[in-house]
Amino acid sequence: MTLEIAGDDIKTYAMDHHGLVAAVCKDLGIAKRIDERMKQRDPRRIVSAGTAAVAMILNELGFTNRRLYLTPQFFESKRLLDGNITARNLDDNALGKALDEISAYGSSRLFGEVAFEIALENNLLGSLAHLDSTSMSVEGDDEKGSEENGVKLTYGHSKDHRTDLKQVVMSLVVSGSSSVPIWMEPQNGNNSDKKSFHETIKKVRAFQKQIKSCPDFKWVADSALYGKETLLKQTDYLWLSRVPETISEARALVERPEGEMKWRLHEKGYKTAAFSSNYGDVKQRWLLIYSEQSYQREKKTFERKLEKQEETLKKALWHLGNEIFSCDEDAKKEPHKLAKKFSYHEVEIKINPIMKHAKAGRPKAGTEGNAVGYQVRCEMKRRQDAIEIFLNRKGRFILATNDLDEEKCPDEKILAEYKEQQNVERGFRFLKDPWFMVDSIFLKSPRRIEALMMVMTLCLMVYNMAQYRLRSALKEQNETLPNQINKPVQNPTMRWIFQIMEGIGIVQFFEKNSSEPIKEMITNLSELRRKIIRLLGYSACKIYGIS
Numbered sequence: 001m002t003l004e005i006a007g008d009d010i011k012t013y014a015m016d017h018h019g020l021v022a023a024v025c026k027d028l029g030i031a032k033r034i035d036e037r038m039k040q041r042d043p044r045r046i047v048s049a050g051t052a053a054v055a056m057i058l059n060e061l062g063f064t065n066r067r068l069y070l071t072p073q074f075f076e077s078k079r080l081l082d083g084n085i086t087a088r089n090l091d092d093n094a095l096g097k098a099l100d101e102i103s104a105y106g107s108s109r110l111f112g113e114v115a116f117e118i119a120l121e122n123n124l125l126g127s128l129a130h131l132d133s134t135s136m137s138v139e140g141d142d143e144k145g146s147e148e149n150g151v152k153l154t155y156g157h158s159k160d161h162r163t164d165l166k167q168v169v170m171s172l173v174v175s176g177s178s179s180v181p182i183w184m185e186p187q188n189g190n191n192s193d194k195k196s197f198h199e200t201i202k203k204v205r206a207f208q209k210q211i212k213s214c215p216d217f218k219w220v221a222d223s224a225l226y227g228k229e230t231l232l233k234q235t236d237y238l239w240l241s242r243v244p245e246t247i248s249e250a251r252a253l254v255e256r257p258e259g260e261m262k263w264r265l266h267e268k269g270y271k272t273a274a275f276s277s278n279y280g281d282v283k284q285r286w287l288l289i290y291s292e293q294s295y296q297r298e299k300k301t302f303e304r305k306l307e308k309q310e311e312t313l314k315k316a317l318w319h320l321g322n323e324i325f326s327c328d329e330d331a332k333k334e335p336h337k338l339a340k341k342f343s344y345h346e347v348e349i350k351i352n353p354i355m356k357h358a359k360a361g362r363p364k365a366g367t368e369g370n371a372v373g374y375q376v377r378c379e380m381k382r383r384q385d386a387i388e389i390f391l392n393r394k395g396r397f398i399l400a401t402n403d404l405d406e407e408k409c410p411d412e413k414i415l416a417e418y419k420e421q422q423n424v425e426r427g428f429r430f431l432k433d434p435w436f437m438v439d440s441i442f443l444k445s446p447r448r449i450e451a452l453m454m455v456m457t458l459c460l461m462v463y464n465m466a467q468y469r470l471r472s473a474l475k476e477q478n479e480t481l482p483n484q485i486n487k488p489v490q491n492p493t494m495r496w497i498f499q500i501m502e503g504i505g506i507v508q509f510f511e512k513n514s515s516e517p518i519k520e521m522i523t524n525l526s527e528l529r530r531k532i533i534r535l536l537g538y539s540a541c542k543i544y545g546i547s
Helices: 018-028 030-037 049-060 068-076 092-105 107-121 193-208 248-254 292-321 328-339 384-393 411-419 422-431 446-476 494-500 527-535 538-543
Strands: 010-014 128-138 166-175 180-187 218-221 239-242 270-277 284-291 345-356 370-382 396-401 505-510 517-523
Touching: 018 030, 018 049, 018 446, 018 527, 018 538, 030 049, 030 107, 049 092, 049 446, 092 107, 092 446, 107 180, 107 193, 107 446, 128 193, 128 422, 166 193, 166 422, 166 446, 180 193, 180 446, 218 411, 239 411, 248 284, 248 396, 270 411, 284 292, 284 411, 292 328, 292 345, 292 370, 292 384, 328 345, 328 370, 396 411, 422 446, 446 494, 446 527, 494 527, 527 538
Parallel strands: 128 218, 218 239
Antiparallel strands: 010 505, 128 166, 166 180, 239 396, 270 284, 284 396, 345 370, 505 517
16 A cells, blocks of 8 residues: 655544534533623734633643643644634633633633523523532742732642642532532632631622522532531521531530441441431531441551551560660650550550669579569550440541421432532542643633633533533433443443544645635544434534534
């Protein structure tokens, strides 16, 4: 076979899964919704803020390991944006201007308006709002940080375990079966969830009041939400929160012996025991949860820790046994001091005097020598009572809610509602995936970082919406797609779908000295890929040239 090098009469563009992302962006009207709100746009600009935002979404959801400033390079081999916009138009100046416009409008405000609008139009809001936060590391010096009014890039508790880097914190709210993000809020790097969670809820609820037909939510969050001076002073909305075990009443309940409990069995190894509480002078329901899977996992971890402690304690006691003390009181002190460091072991102490005679030679029969020093002999054993109390806490946690209607909200529903908290946690895992290249932010301007975080959350929205639409279409049409082991499923992840779409391209044919193609072809469209495209609707079909 003879290989030929294509000339200027043939051009190729990679399509892969990017057409699916572009189709969802178009169906959601992201560029249009943003541009409608940018009233002070410079008319000389070719790339609007909305188009720039979509370009950044396509770049970040490309999973191509390219940084934001390499967006033009990403678009060199692709044709995804409407109009006459070229890769050259998408330089860092155009993207930076767009971030500046987003920041000037208000990143959280813009995202909230766009997200709620999309969610309401598509009937995606649920009855619950799940709230959580994460930290994002910032590399480089924030040269403009002291001059701007944006978030403060500073050191704080790093959930990335990057204490060497400054950071910014993001609060995120998701709702509904599609896990659509409806609110994002950049916050200072030293932000405390115990304070910010309540501020976020207050802002979202004020925002909701401005929107017609917007349902009120039951707010779900981890134990940072729960507190006398914050949550329990609020009486005008429903909430569901994990109870911190630093509260003595909660700790006593978690440590209660198994035999004193009246458990109700549930599927997947869960048990629950219901209690009433008036903590903080607020009537509420407490639900003690036990998870067998969590218990076994935590028990194994504890056993490993216990074995390491025993090894350390044995070595310390051995060395202690080789020391000679001047008096028996000193000999007793050292083992007691050591035992205090090990709360799950106790040390039995035996003091042996070292006897010597004052005169040289063989001592007379029946005479006793004088004690010239003391040695310690210790035996170690586990404190089973302390271990039992500790293990009682394993696999257990308490949920609290002020929803007192046990008929509409039975115990099973409380547990199910809290388990949906993993939806917002999945969102953070997505944003901090190594392939999602803005998990460690390189911009130096705090205000641009805020705007970029808003675009990042739009990426999460597009990804979740694409996945939700695909899964819904599969169920409605009673169809399946193969998963990674070729098993037919109705709940594939979009990450896997993106991999399936790899290799699709566009080929254009040109006449000599002509800039307009005379023919265009989409290549590598297998039946499986055609099926995926059709499931995602008209816009996707149009982009991939499927009738």
